[in-house]
Amino acid sequence: MMEIVSRILSAMPGVGKVQHRFLVMLFTAILVSRGKVNFRNLSRYSDLNEKTYSRQFAKSFDFVQFNRQLIGQAFGKSSERISVFDASFIKKAGPKTYGHSFFYNGSHNRAEKGLEISSLAIVDIPYHTALTLSVKQSPPLAQKARAFESETLMDHYIDHIKEVRPYLHQTETILVLDGNFAKIKVFEALGELALTSITRLRFDADMRYFYEGPKRPSGSGRQKLYDGKVHWQDLSRFEDLGDYQGYKLYTKVLNHRHFKRTLRVVVIVDPLEENNYAILATTDIHLDARTIVRYYRVRFQIEFTYRDSKQYTGLVDCQARDKNRLDFHFNASLTTLNIARVEQITAQDAAEPFIFSMASIKTRYFNEHYLNLFFSIFGLQPELIKKSPHYQTLCNYGAIAA
Numbered sequence: 001m002m003e004i005v006s007r008i009l010s011a012m013p014g015v016g017k018v019q020h021r022f023l024v025m026l027f028t029a030i031l032v033s034r035g036k037v038n039f040r041n042l043s044r045y046s047d048l049n050e051k052t053y054s055r056q057f058a059k060s061f062d063f064v065q066f067n068r069q070l071i072g073q074a075f076g077k078s079s080e081r082i083s084v085f086d087a088s089f090i091k092k093a094g095p096k097t098y099g100h101s102f103f104y105n106g107s108h109n110r111a112e113k114g115l116e117i118s119s120l121a122i123v124d125i126p127y128h129t130a131l132t133l134s135v136k137q138s139p140p141l142a143q144k145a146r147a148f149e150s151e152t153l154m155d156h157y158i159d160h161i162k163e164v165r166p167y168l169h170q171t172e173t174i175l176v177l178d179g180n181f182a183k184i185k186v187f188e189a190l191g192e193l194a195l196t197s198i199t200r201l202r203f204d205a206d207m208r209y210f211y212e213g214p215k216r217p218s219g220s221g222r223q224k225l226y227d228g229k230v231h232w233q234d235l236s237r238f239e240d241l242g243d244y245q246g247y248k249l250y251t252k253v254l255n256h257r258h259f260k261r262t263l264r265v266v267v268i269v270d271p272l273e274e275n276n277y278a279i280l281a282t283t284d285i286h287l288d289a290r291t292i293v294r295y296y297r298v299r300f301q302i303e304f305t306y307r308d309s310k311q312y313t314g315l316v317d318c319q320a321r322d323k324n325r326l327d328f329h330f331n332a333s334l335t336t337l338n339i340a341r342v343e344q345i346t347a348q349d350a351a352e353p354f355i356f357s358m359a360s361i362k363t364r365y366f367n368e369h370y371l372n373l374f375f376s377i378f379g380l381q382p383e384l385i386k387k388s389p390h391y392q393t394l395c396n397y398g399a400i401a402a
Helices: 002-011 015-031 041-044 050-057 063-076 141-148 153-167 184-192 289-298 303-311 323-347 358-378 380-388 389-395
Strands: 079-088 100-103 110-124 129-135 172-176 196-201 207-210 226-229 238-243 247-256 262-268 278-281
Touching: 015 041, 015 050, 015 323, 041 050, 041 278, 050 207, 050 278, 050 323, 063 110, 063 129, 063 278, 063 323, 079 100, 079 153, 079 247, 079 289, 079 303, 100 247, 110 303, 110 323, 129 153, 129 238, 129 323, 153 184, 172 289, 184 196, 196 247, 196 289, 238 289, 247 289, 262 289, 303 323, 303 358, 323 358, 358 380, 358 389, 380 389
Parallel strands: 079 172, 172 196
Antiparallel strands: 079 110, 100 110, 110 129, 196 278, 207 226, 207 247, 238 247, 247 262, 262 278
16 A cells, blocks of 8 residues: 555655655554554654654645545545535643644533544545545634634634635535534535535524415516425425435425525434434535435544544644644544555455454554564565465454454
8 A cells, every 4th residue: 555655645746755755654653553643652663763753744745635646546536425524622631732722522512622623525425435635723712813803613614625625526516514514604605615515404494485386467566485484393395205214304495594595405304203303405406305315424424534543543642732743643644544444445346345444454554564573683584474375364363354
């Protein structure tokens, strides 16, 4: 896999030989290392000093362009894909750390002191997996209020999406967001960027039906546009789509009074529990209702990128406190996860369902690294040993059987 990484780095402008060599060693060290992924521990699994890591982390690197090339290697150009955007809380102490402020922690359902990152990922529908395209740290709220006056955290998310928009392909213009992003400024910004949004609405969303009756005669007054408020307990005027994976689906094109825009709405009803429903909406009124539900459900794949990077590639282990090193660390962590997933995708038969275990990949990388270290110290010739089937048995020792 590092051959593909090296080839991408060689084709990227502005990447010198020193940075090229460092990045290959960094990605390898993250996959090999056990324990925290910080400067000191990474130096234990490579030939670089922890000061070298600290110095290189302060330099800039175009992770978005690199991830774009990785995604092309994994998914190609013709697969069905969507874009997903979300934020994640990073637990980190220290008032001197850049961005340290109160952010919402979904695990505890409350705001806590720490850091926050937002990321935009590309989800491949057939593979049912996500690869991160861009990561950006949320700025501290107090400093942001002084610097940008009325700008909010939501404006920061919108700016992030605007920065990444040129990197999105034509097949990735459907952006799926959770209910926190169902806001007027988000709909307006995505409309200007020519992006279709799919999001979740409040259970009491203020929506109204369009009038579908006969038109008034010419000259008899203004035509009637709307035909009453939507009561979500009464879906008799909705199109009944029948059962979908144990739920009932209803759809209708409606007007949202607060957002002042037309949306296709899909109501997902649990037939076993009264008044248990979810409301999904999209700005593309011609999008199939079942497709809307399917896309929103795979949105959760971005949560797996956060989970795996926190557990295996050290997303929460950064040893630095300044803005540039933190940004480099967050990007390096999620990009390393991308590399592991791309390796698994390219090695697997496309006809088989995609099965991914980050724990197994880290185990294999460590075993191979340890065996190569063993060969080097004892002066053994690895060529014949690596041809033996027992070598692969040792490399897979401790890996989870799929």
